[in-house]
Amino acid sequence: MLARLGFTARGVVYILIGVLAIAIARGKAAPEADRTGALQAIAGESYGRLVLWLLVIGFAAMALWRFAQALYGVRGRKAHSGTERALAFGRGVLYAVFFVGTLKFVRDRQLPASTNQQSHDFTVQAMTHTGGRVLVGVVGAVIVLAGLYLIKTGATRSFVKDLNLSGAGKRTRETVEMLGVVGNVARGLVFGMIGVFLVDAAVRYDASKAKGIDATLRSFAHTPLGPWLLVAVAVGFVLFGGYSLCEARWHRGI
Incomplete structure (x- = not known):
């Protein structure tokens, strides 16, 4: 259930x-394209408060499930239990942060900092300390590797091993795999x-070069492909959302 x-x-x-x-690619006014902007968009709807509370419950549930994996082990991953448990714990911490931020927004209307702001603040604070540039560079390199891993996960369809689609029809399996491929590549x-x-921020010693999800997405619109690349990546995010819903149904660890 969690x-x-x-x-x-x-x-x-x-x-x-x-x-x-x-919406941003089409030139329309919209909140920032990240989790904070999503919360703002939801809050502006008549049913927003109900959905926000459901997200609070959902993020808390995900955090608890990941912590349970860290404590008891990850189903189907016994060969690498130590690494998988550590990753599960890290994901639990991440969703615990999402839970706290969303809860504060629902209760106190205190909007979480956007990913753009978080990235900028982290870079500024790190660079005030000795070795801060190195730390920012290392964190950036780790995130690059994580992105490449997600792209590989999508391109090689290795995510399929986390799904139990034995009872699903051929068309359903093909659809779920398509969502996972495109979604993971876009996210990566x-x-x-x-x-x-x-x-780049570390090399240039310029915190303004650090970007969050929203600013990164917007940067795709300034490539030779123009807004079409942003639209393609945005559609990939929507498809990854659909894949997440499929995981809620067919994830092997459930």
Whole structure:
């Protein structure tokens, strides 16, 4: 139950981020295309408060499930239990942060800092200390590697091993795999570029070069392909949201 709630919450947020990015590509006024912007968009709807509370529950559920994996082990991953447990714990911490931020917004209307602001603040604070530039560069490099891993995960369809589609029809399996391929590649591309911007900020000793999800997505519109690349990546985010909903149904660890 915890896992299903968590994957559903993640799916809703990614779909909204993708929709916001598409609106930005079309030149429409929209909140920032990240989790904070998604919360703002939801809050502006008549049903917003209910959905926000459901996200609070979903993020809390995902955090608890990941912590349970860290404590008891990850199903189907016994060969690398130590690494998988560490990754599960890290994901639990991440979703615990999402839970706290969303809860504060629902209760106190205190909007979480955007990913753009978080990236900038981290870079500024790190660079005030000795070795801060190195730390920013290392963090950026790690994020680049994470992005490349996500791209590889999508391109090689290795995510399929986390799904139990034995009872699904052929068309359903093909659809889920398509969502996973496109979604993971799009997500990997964005996270990889976030890492590149952090490395660039470290090399140039310029915190303004650091970007979050929103600024990174917007940067795609300034390539030779123009807004079409942003639209393509945004659609990828929407599809990854759909894949997350599929994980809520067919994830092998549930």
